[in-house]
Amino acid sequence: MSTQWTAKQIPDLTDKQVVITGGSGGLGLETAKELAAHGASLVLAVRNLEKGHQAAADLLRQYPRSKVEVMHLDLADLQSVHQFSQTYIQRHTSLDILINNAGVMIPPLGRTVQGFELQFGSNHLGHFALTGELLPVLLDTPDSRVITLSSIAARSGYIYFNNLNAQIGYSAMKFYGQSKLANLLFARELQKRLQATGASTISIAAHPGVANTNLISRGSGQKAGKASSFIWSLLSQSAEMGALPTLYAATNPSLKGGEYIGPDGKGSRKGYPHIDRTFDHKYNDSTADKLWKLSEDMTGVYYQFRQPEAIEE
Structure with missing residues (x-):
């Protein structure tokens, strides 16, 4: 009996509207390819428009009948997040799947436009603000989904409430783990709040295990060395396999x-997608609630969950 889920099991997505952040390369592009192959209308929300248009052209060459739109989004700038959201809502009346995929990994200490530590600010706060700003159109779309990408780094992650902005010290890996745990806590807390208001929108988290992308270059933009690339390839799975958990969740x-x-493999590093319960101990109600309230205050984006009763009046 095989329980191995593959992209062949993705249902027909014709007329489904999808936004994917960081859809122009790596896991995001692999995810976009399969969604386009199954008929979805895509919006690639990207920081680098040139790279985004190149990815869109490649997708349209492979899938001539697909619909691919490219829009600028810089998750390290809350004004850019706001502008993207407003433009999207002006152009589209529905959003079936929002995939919070983009991320930065273990760069030197940096800051977002608003002055937040770069990994926490981009990976978590940027997506928190984006989801909140797009919430009205998500709630207007029956059975819509928000998929937020975390990482196995969340397993060793900790939320440093006394040092969120690295004002008293910085470790690239610890702050990456913090941002990825924040992604997981956000996804679970969002689901809890959606459920409490009776919304049909659901929130799911996903992680790729250890996928063979160029992330090991530490954000330098340069290709990793041959020796480290070879060792990495032995430890990791392909980008196509790494995209499967996102596609399954979506x-x-x-x-x-x-x-x-x-x-589903050892240590959640490789394998086929399944519900990974090995992180359940990382979820904490009070931590998630505290993070949520802080995130609203830091971004200025306060979620408006509509009660079903109010809609029926």
């Missing part, structure tokens, strides 16, 4: 919301 009809999808 399209599998059996999911109810609140799940964390990752590879």
Whole structure:
């Protein structure tokens, strides 16, 4: 009996509207390819428009009948997040799947435009603000989904409430783990709040395990050396396999919301997507609630959950 889920099991996505952040390269582009192959209309939300248009052209060459739009989004600038959201809502009346995929990994200490530590500011706060700003159109779309990418780094992650902005010290890996745990806590807390208001929108987290992308160049933009690339290839799985948990989370009809999808192999590093329960101990109600309130205050984006009763009046 095989329970191995592959992209062949993705249902028809014709007329489904999808936004994917960081859809012009790596895991984001692999995810976009499969969504386009199954008929989805895509918006690639990218920082580098040239790279985004190149990715869109490649997708349209492979899937001539697909719809691919490129829009500028810099998650390290809350004004850019606001502008993207406003433009999207002006152009589109629905949003079936929002995939919070983009991320930065272990760069030297840097700051967002608003002065937040770069990894926490981009990976978590940028996506928190984006989801909040797009919430009205998500709630207007029956059975919509928000997929937020975390990482196995969340396992060793900790939220440094006394040092969120690295004002008293910085470790690139610890702050990456913090941002990825924040992604997981956000996804679960969002599901809890959606469920409490009776919304049909659901929130799911996913992680790719250890995928063979150019992230090991530490954000330098240069290709990693041959020796480290070879060792990395032995430890990791392909980008195509790494994209499967995201695709499973975005399209599998059996999911109810609140799940964390990752590879089923040893240590969650490789394999086929399944519900990964090895991170359940990382979820803490009070930490998630505190992070949520802080995130609203830091971004100025306060979520407006509509009660079903109010809609029916």
